[in-house]
Amino acid sequence: MSFGEMLEMVDILKKADYEGKYGPYPNSNVRKAKIMAKVVKSLHRHFRVRRSKDQLRKRWSDLKLREHEQYKKIRRVLQKREKRLGGHPSSEETRDSPPLEEGEIPPTQEVQEEEEDVVEIVTTTGDRDVVDPDPFTSESAQILIREIMGCNLQLENLQKNINDVIQKNKNIIDVLGRV
16 A cells, blocks of 8 residues: 555645544444545555555555554644645545656546546455556556465465365375274
8 A cells, every 4th residue: 555545635634534433423334434435545546556445444444553653753743834825624535546657647537537448356354455457557566465465375375275185195104004
């Protein structure tokens, strides 16, 4: 997940009081699900990536609990942005499209509103990675490469376990042959 995506996610979650610090809320789980859906839509709209709610919840948890320095950087950037904007609404409400790269032509409204095909990779642990195949970015490639590396590691472990079981069977057969 890029720094910009994390920035957008934290901005929305903080402004919507995702943690529920500012009051008891009825149906807090429903409320949190709606906020996370807003994050999913915003990330897709601004960064053209699709992330599952579970993936975003885990990333939020990791930021708060394990990645203190990264979380501090994000909070500092958000504070600077808020000072610069003078307390105006969040970037999610004021920004229409993602920032353009130098020389990039802004897409037309119809292109922005088109629904895109996505590839969703679901692992055996239930993790979900969503890759937008068009345009295929380096981030999409990195997601797929990580997935391939994880699969290769699992295959190596399975092969080792199979070889261990085969050897154990041979040992048992040898022992039985001596009896």
